[in-house]
Amino acid sequence: MPVAQHDETTLAAPFSVSGRGLHTNRLARVTVAPAAPGHGIRFEVAGGGGAVALSYENRAPSRLNTALRLPDGGSLRTVEHLCASLSAFGLDNALVRVEGRELPILDGSARGWCAGIARAGIASQAAPRRAIRITRPVQVAIGQRFVRAEPADRLELDVTCESYYAGGVQAWRGTPDRETFAAELAASRSSGQVSRLWQFGPVANRLFAPLLRPVGPRAEAAGQAANAPRPDLPTDLTRDIQAGMAHPPGEPILRGVRPGRAAIQLGPWVLGGARFPDERVRHNALDLLGDLTLAGHPLVGRIVAHRPTHKLTYAFVATLMRSPDAWVFCES
Numbered sequence: 001m002p003v004a005q006h007d008e009t010t011l012a013a014p015f016s017v018s019g020r021g022l023h024t025n026r027l028a029r030v031t032v033a034p035a036a037p038g039h040g041i042r043f044e045v046a047g048g049g050g051a052v053a054l055s056y057e058n059r060a061p062s063r064l065n066t067a068l069r070l071p072d073g074g075s076l077r078t079v080e081h082l083c084a085s086l087s088a089f090g091l092d093n094a095l096v097r098v099e100g101r102e103l104p105i106l107d108g109s110a111r112g113w114c115a116g117i118a119r120a121g122i123a124s125q126a127a128p129r130r131a132i133r134i135t136r137p138v139q140v141a142i143g144q145r146f147v148r149a150e151p152a153d154r155l156e157l158d159v160t161c162e163s164y165y166a167g168g169v170q171a172w173r174g175t176p177d178r179e180t181f182a183a184e185l186a187a188s189r190s191s192g193q194v195s196r197l198w199q200f201g202p203v204a205n206r207l208f209a210p211l212l213r214p215v216g217p218r219a220e221a222a223g224q225a226a227n228a229p230r231p232d233l234p235t236d237l238t239r240d241i242q243a244g245m246a247h248p249p250g251e252p253i254l255r256g257v258r259p260g261r262a263a264i265q266l267g268p269w270v271l272g273g274a275r276f277p278d279e280r281v282r283h284n285a286l287d288l289l290g291d292l293t294l295a296g297h298p299l300v301g302r303i304v305a306h307r308p309t310h311k312l313t314y315a316f317v318a319t320l321m322r323s324p325d326a327w328v329f330c331e332s
Contacts, residue, residue, distance in 0.1 A: 006331050008092040008129045010034040012121030017112055019104025022078055022190065023065060025256035028100025032082070032116065035093040037127035040296065041086060043079065043096045048072050051095065054083065056294040056318045061246040063253055066291050066310045077102040080290030080310065085113035087293050088181035089122060092129060108189030108262040109275075110286055114182055131332035134301030138326045140235045140316040145307040147288075147316035149326070152302040159285040159305045170281035176289050185289070187275050188282035191263035192254075194271075241318045245311040288313055295321060298332055 014033040021028060035042070041054040049071030052058050060067040060075035067077040082103055086094060106112040139148035157176055162169045174180050237245075257264070263279060264271045276282055288305055291313035305313070320326060 021102030
């Protein structure tokens with residue numbers, strides 16, 4: 001059924017995905033099902049006490065992922081790749097049923113979620129689609145990282161990151177609609193240095209130091225960049241937002257990392273090869289899109305982000321939504 005420009009949408013049929021989590025390494029089964037107009041995106045975890053809406057107010061503190069707080073006091077982790085895919089496909093209403101406490105990481109990208117949505121199809125619903133239109137700039141910054149929203153006629157992302165191991169400065173700019181997301185962002189994977197991913201710590205540093213250490217002109221340039229003065233962009237955040245950015249003690253981290261589930265880096269190299277020369281910033285953009293869904297409605301505006309993280313984007317969304325003079329509801 002053709003989708004009208006201003007209609008809400010849902011899936012035409014349910015689809016299911018199974019796999020292990022990036023952080024817990026536990027097996028989970030996820031079924032994404034159609035939902036009624038006005039339902040929004042909700043997650044229902046077996047034994048979790050009921051469904052929870054995708055919202056910054058329901059975000060649970062977690063490290064290196066986006067998690068939702070469940071009615072039973074637990075959390076559902078690593079929802080960002082599915083959320084980014086739902087956003088790119090323009091889906092407004094869905095019920096995500098989960099058997100487990102962390103969504104599968106699949107191959108580290110959003111390709112599996114996009115394939116499921118494409119198989120299920122999209123159905124139009126007889127309800128006007130509401131979006132959040134940015135009316136004035138809003139920025140949240142921590143150190144040298146920031147996320148900023150500016151008025152624009154559609155959702156646009158402008159994302160940069162910089163790291164010696166990422167190949168210097170990388171940038172991705174574009175409109176994350178279905179076609180662009182599928183072609184340019186969905187295949188990009190979560191990544192990290194091998195010493196961090198498997199938590200080898202000092203052992204890995206000793207083993208891999210000769211390979212990881214830049215030498216010659218590149219070493220000199222890296223040192224100059226690290227020591228160059230940069231403006232700090234502090235933002236005052238409320239205590240509850242700061243609490244939402246905390247790292248829970250004892251939380252499992254990266255127990256599910258394996259070749260085939262992430263882009264594993266050894267210094268500037270990716271084991272098995274990178275999917276894009278700038279794969280890291282493309283995945284930053286993917287994660288950013290997923291985390292922006294915590295606003296609860298599609299955003300209309302230009303989002304500029306430098307080295308965004310999950311907790312920084314959460315703080316940005318919470319700050320934006322608590323600034324009623326910075327946005328209005330509109331039909332999208």
